Amino acid sequence: MAPHRTTQTRTSIIHLRRRFQRLSFILPALIFVVVMMAFPVAYNGWLSFHEWTGSARRAPEYVGTDNYTELFTQSDRFFPAVKRTFLFTGVVVTAELVFGIGIALLLRDAFPGHTVVKTLILLPMVATPVAISMAWLLMLEPTIGVFNKILRDIGLTPQPWLGSQSQALWVLMAVDIWQWTPMMAMITLAGLLSLPEDPYEAALVDGASSLQSFFHITLPLLVPTLLTAVLLRSIEALKTFDIIYTMTRGGPGFSTETLNTLAYVRAFEYFRLGQAAALLVVFFAIVLGVSVIFIQMRRSVSMRQAL
Amino acid sequence: MTDLSQATTPRPHRPLSRQAVMSKRRAQMRRIMAESVRAVLLLVIIVIFLFPVIWMALAAFQTQIDIISPGWGFTPTLRNFDRVFSEYNFLRYMGNSFLVAAVSTALSLLLGLPGAYAIARFHYDWLGVVLLAARIVPGITFLVPWYILFSRAGLNGTYIALILSHMIVSMPFIVWVMVPFFEGLPLEVEESARIDGATMLGTFVRIALPLSVPAIMTATIMSFIFSWNNFMFSLVLSGDDTRTLPVAIFNFITYASIDWGGLMAAAVLITLPVLVITVFMQRYVVSGLTAGAIKG
Amino acid sequence: MFTSRFSVRSVFSLLVVVSLLLGVSPALAQGGEEFPISDQYAGTQIRVIAANHPWNNAIQRLIPDFEAASGITIRLESYFEDQLSQRLQIGLTGGTAEADVFMFRPLQEGLLFEKNGWVADLREFAENDEAWNLADWQPGPMGTVTSGDVLFGIPIVTExxxxxxxxxxxxxxxxxxxxxxxxxxxxxxxxxxxxxxxxxxxxxxxxxxxxxxxxxxxxxxxxxxxxxxxxxxxxxxxxxxxxxxxxxxxxxxxxxxxxxxxxxxxxxxxxxxxxxxxxxxxxxxxxxxxxxxxxxxxxxxxxxxxxxxxxxxxxSVTSWALGMNATSENKGAAWEFIRWATSPEIVRKMQSEFGQSGARSSVWASPEGLGGFPPDLAEAIVINGQTGVGFDxxxxxxxxxxxxxxxxxxxxxxxxxxxxxxxxxxxxxxxxxxxxxxxxxxx
Missing domain, CATH: 3.40.190.10 (Periplasmic binding protein-like II)
Incomplete structure (x- = not known):
């Protein structure tokens, strides 16, 4: 055997061994992903073409695309739920963004007690959502809740809050905004503190007011960070479950029913596992679509800024 | 987190004219005004963010009668806490929550750290994408298939089922935090170690991991908190013996009317550990929550 | 003070008449003889999934007596109503026998469970158990747990x-x-x-x-x-x-x-x-x-x-019943538990001491049957029951x-x-x- 061939074999063995070593780094994670993620997602996709009540006696029955047709043409709760899901997400993410930027600006410069304030406003988002929902339920209780107690004491009309089809969704939005504004504030603050100094110095020389420099320098520089924050929050907001389930279960009427709670109800209250699976597929497509839009936006913004 | 020095460093001074002195005084006035406005705003913000937590804590010390009575006053009582521990077996649920959160976090680290390292160093980008997809898939999608899977394996209601389910949140999160961090580590150190004959695993364990302690802290703390707070998966997968706190609190809405005091006492007990962690580990929590948003 | 139009005594006599019309002798099952518990399943463990319900709280206090008499160990898990429903649904969906006996709401889940083959037919057990006495049960509440010929549960709470x-x-x-x-x-x-x-x-x-x-x-x-x-x-x-x-x-x-x-x-x-x-x-x-x-x-x-x-x-309905998992491997022991929990003795105790109204005619006809309720409520129960509708x-x-x-x-x-x-x-x-x-x- 020619000497150079031996080297080649040796390098290819080394190469193979390397590949194997590298693969061993991801192998455990990969197995986990296949068993715990890929199987359920595939099974769900399969189930979406079947009808099944979960019966041990009757196997899932193939129904073609019936579940999808039902969703788009017959269900009178699907489109309202889509609308609410987007309304909810749009309102809470916008509000969280605006309040978050405001709070981040307030916290930008150090002051005595700076860390304490930052720590305190973290509490809403780390506190257990189920526990927090219970506290809100007590505060919003129309007869014994503190909000109506205050309204009554200052001579205003008590409100039904969650007991009103027109108010309930907005109340839930308020709770979500309360819970997640701190995250926007923290991300924005971190973004603010990592901004370069030079554009500000230039602006100062040009005599720009602080408001001007905010809108013309700070905000544009923050856009990539903010877009990522909005992306993360939007994904979570679209999937909001804990607070809606524990506080209204989609009611009163169906006024707070979103895609996630509708899917849950279909699967675990109506025992329509096939229809629930179809809804989940569509829901997943929606979340994915929204994510892709934001990711594209972010990419194009960074590219424009790099130019 | 990024340090504050950048923002607080005084900006360079320019030479001052007389006119400038006047305007400086005016500016000083304005700054005092601005400072007080800021103080007031901050106070309002803190009140808004803390109020529900404080109200929850206050109600935990009131009797049912005090809570439902129209007035404001109450006589503090510890009975709710007493009952939570004696009647509702809360200590056990706390133990369950702790066990599940700790083990699922540990296992997620075990799987996630090498995975993240491989994604950062060996460019298994597709794995990164798949793991991030876990954040997008609605959690309900997993529930029925898991249940069937776990029953076949005879694991329903066991800690194993719970731990595995919680890892679906923790593991991708850990990867999400760690990949950019590993990418940011200087390659040279690892390369020189390799030249000195260290194996891939050796480099990872002895070089990369020790350099990553802060990021690992962040990932660990956040993963623990997510698991501690998880409701939906535990609701379906936990058994009577393995029930975690968020599900246990649901038992306070019993057939015998809502026991608000007990409910709030339980809520306080669930939230307390997370609050303590947050207060002492504020830095890591912040970087965990902002992870991924502040790069490039 | 508002005075009631019916006296408690007239209610009692009414009850006796009603139960006689139903063909049940109030003397039956009222006597002091103890309900027979067999120990042939000693050593078996039965898993029971129950709702957070006063009936459950009450039965938990009595279970040690049953365990002592039968040698069966009861492992009881409790869940909040909706959580229980989901747990059963998903649990039974998976086709597992993780519970032997469960509490369920016959009007809410009964027909579904029955159609899906999740609940065992208890008719044979019920008909062959003389001491337990199927004839003692009120037909209305029994109707809620019957579908065709299948008896898919035993009423425990009526309202x-x-x-x-x-x-x-x-x-x-x-x-x-x-x-x-x-x-x-x-x-x-x-x-x-x-x-x-x-x-x-x-x-x-x-x-x-x-x-x-x-x-x-x-x-x-x-x-x-x-x-x-x-x-x-x-x-x-x-x-x-x-x-x-x-x-x-x-x-x-x-x-x-x-x-x-x-x-x-x-x-x-x-x-x-x-x-x-x-x-x-x-x-x-x-x-x-x-x-x-x-x-x-x-x-x-x-x-x-x-x-x-x-x-x-x-x-006027059966709101809760006990059912047996169709895939249970301990059906005999599971029935032993169900028959005890719905025995005249326990139903009487539930009704007189814990205010949990059941569906046994003999208990309703006994003086203790209404003893647990405030008198005006007892009266309302009886009157409501006369013209009540069996589903809500x-x-x-x-x-x-x-x-x-x-x-x-x-x-x-x-x-x-x-x-x-x-x-x-x-x-x-x-x-x-x-x-x-x-x-x-x-x-």
């Missing part, structure tokens, strides 16, 4: 809709306890005084939760959920009237926010002394007579459901979905929307639902 009222407020205003729905509305209007923190009436208003409580109103107005041909019956003028009446009561004389109220919230309003009237299941009464949770302990009175245009037609929600397979459909007009009515239109839409949707279900499950 009827009672009128809770504030004796002090009625007396002060010189108002008699309402005997008809018309009188009820007038009384609620007269006592409605929100400025002083008292609302005329409180009822459940939550879409799905309200359906069961609304059912008595529907029946008493002459309405029905489903007609004889299996079509939706909620489009009738009677049903519309009932919806309008129920919604009107809450809109005009109810507290704010009733449409997000299930019973825990609604009964809390009454227990806080903020409502003059409340109508709900009779067995919830301990919530308003418990001094630790109620401000109206000595002020509360109970009466039968008021008469409507079609008479007094409250629901549409009898379909997917009950949850049906409740959401027929419950929506209640919410619209409370909020003052276009009830006629809402009912019409619900009627159409319900008809579609029924046709679909018939096509899917029809044999």
């Amino acid at each position: 009827r809709q009672a009128l809770y009222y504030r004796k002090d407020l009625l007396e002060e205003a010189g108002i008699e306890v309402p005997q008809t729905l018309e009188e009820l509305e007038a009384a609620a209007a007269a006592l409605h005084d929100p400025d002083n923190g008292v609302y005329g009436i409180v009822l459940r208003g939550q879409r799905s939760a309200a359906v069961t409580q609304f059912s008595s109103f529907l029946y008493s107005f002459g309405g029905q959920w489903i007609d004889e041909e299996g079509n939706s019956a909620i489009g009738t003028p009677e049903a519309l009237q009932a919806y309008e009446y129920y919604g009107g009561l809450l809109r005009n004389y109810g507290p704010p926010g009733t449409i997000n109220m299930s019973w825990p919230q609604a009964i809390a309003v009454f227990a806080q002394g903020q409502a003059a009237f409340y109508l709900d299941a009779d067995i919830l009464y301990t919530n308003v007579t418990n001094p630790e949770a109620s401000l109206v302990v000595d002020k509360v009175g109970f009466a039968p459901f008021p008469e409507g245009p079609a008479g007094r037609r409250p629901y 929600r549409p009898r379909v397979i997917r009950v949850g979905e049906a409740r959401d459909i027929v419950g929506l007009p209640i919410v619209v009515a409370i909020e003052g929307g276009d009830v006629a239109q809402a009912v019409e839409e619900a009627h159409a949707a319900f008809q579609r639902f029924l046709e679909q279900e018939a096509a899917e499950f029809g044999e």
Whole structure:
């Protein structure tokens, strides 16, 4: 055997061994992903073409695309739920963004007690959502809740809050905004503190007011960070479950029913596992679509800024 | 987190004219005004963010009668806490929550750290994408298939089922935090170690991991908190013996009317550990929550 | 003080007559002889999944006696109502035998469980068990757990809709306890005084939760959920009237926010002394007579459901039953537990000591049978039972979905929307639902 061939074999063995070593780094994670993620997602996709009540006696029955047709043409709760899901997400993410930027600006410069304030406003988002929902339920209780107690004491009309089809969704939005504004504030603050100094110095020389420099320098520089924050929050907001389930279960009427709670109800209250699976597929497509839009936006913004 | 020095460093001074002195005084006035406005705003913000937590804590010390009575006053009582521990077996649920959160976090680290390292160093980008997809898939999608899977394996209601389910949140999160961090580590150190004959695993364990302690802290703390707070998966997968706190609190809405005091006492007990962690580990929590948003 | 029109004694004699008519001798199973527990399954472990319910709390205290006598170990898990339902559904979906015995709501899940083959047929066990005595069971509640020939559960808790009222407020205003729905509305209007923190009436208003409580109103107005041909019956003028009446009561004389109220919230309003009237299941009464949770302990009175245009037609149902998992490997031991938990001795104890009304004629006929209830409530129970209807929600397979459909007009009515239109839409949707279900499950 020619000497150079031996080297080649040796390098290819080394190469193979390397590949194997590298693969061993991801192998455990990969197995986990296949068993715990890929199987359920595939099974769900399969189930979406079947009808099944979960019966041990009757196997899932193939129904073609019936579940999808039902969703788009017959269900009178699907489109309202889509609308609410987007309304909810749009309102809470916008509000969280605006309040978050405001709070981040307030916290930008150090002051005595700076860390304490930052720590305190973290509490809403780390506190257990189920526990927090219970506290809100007590505060919003129309007869014994503190909000109506205050309204009554200052001579205003008590409100039904969650007991009103027109108010309930907005109340839930308020709770979500309360819970997640701190995250926007923290991300924005971190973004603010990592901004370069030079554009500000230039602006100062040009005599720009602080408001001007905010809108013309700070905000544009923050856009990539903010877009990522909005992306993360939007994904979570679209999937909001804990607070809606524990506080209204989609009611009163169906006024707070979103895609996630509708899917849950279909699967675990109506025992329509096939229809629930179809809804989940569509829901997943929606979340994915929204994510892709934001990711594209972010990419194009960074590219424009790099130019 | 990024340090504050950048923002607080005084900006360079320019030479001052007389006119400038006047305007400086005016500016000083304005700054005092601005400072007080800021103080007031901050106070309002803190009140808004803390109020529900404080109200929850206050109600935990009131009797049912005090809570439902129209007035404001109450006589503090510890009975709710007493009952939570004696009647509702809360200590056990706390133990369950702790066990599940700790083990699922540990296992997620075990799987996630090498995975993240491989994604950062060996460019298994597709794995990164798949793991991030876990954040997008609605959690309900997993529930029925898991249940069937776990029953076949005879694991329903066991800690194993719970731990595995919680890892679906923790593991991708850990990867999400760690990949950019590993990418940011200087390659040279690892390369020189390799030249000195260290194996891939050796480099990872002895070089990369020790350099990553802060990021690992962040990932660990956040993963623990997510698991501690998880409701939906535990609701379906936990058994009577393995029930975690968020599900246990649901038992306070019993057939015998809502026991608000007990409910709030339980809520306080669930939230307390997370609050303590947050207060002492504020830095890591912040970087965990902002992870991924502040790069490039 | 308002004086009751019936004496307790007349109620008792009435009961005896009723039970005699049912062909049951009150002397039977009343004697002191102990209910025989076999120890042939000693060493077996039985898993029981139960709801967080007073019945469960009570049985837990008695289980050690059973374990001692039978040698069977009971592992009992408790869950909140909805959580239990999901747990059972998903658990049974997976086809596992993780529970041997479970508590379930026959009117909510019964038909589904039965259709899906999740529950074992208990008829053979029941018929061959002489001491347990199948003949002692009231036919109404037994009907709720029977489908064709299959006996898919044993009733443990029964309930009827009672009128809770504030004796002090009625007396002060010189108002008699309402005997008809018309009188009820007038009384609620007269006592409605929100400025002083008292609302005329409180009822459940939550879409799905309200359906069961609304059912008595529907029946008493002459309405029905489903007609004889299996079509939706909620489009009738009677049903519309009932919806309008129920919604009107809450809109005009109810507290704010009733449409997000299930019973825990609604009964809390009454227990806080903020409502003059409340109508709900009779067995919830301990919530308003418990001094630790109620401000109206000595002020509360109970009466039968008021008469409507079609008479007094409250629901009178089995709300909870015990079922056996069809895939249980310990069926013998599981039955041993069920027969003990539903034995005359335990049912009597439940009824007299824990206020959990059961479905055994002999217990109802015994003097202790009504001993656990306040006298006026006992009276209301008996009267409600006479003309009661055996179901409080549409009898379909997917009950949850049906409740959401027929419950929506209640919410619209409370909020003052276009009830006629809402009912019409619900009627159409319900008809579609029924046709679909018939096509899917029809044999």
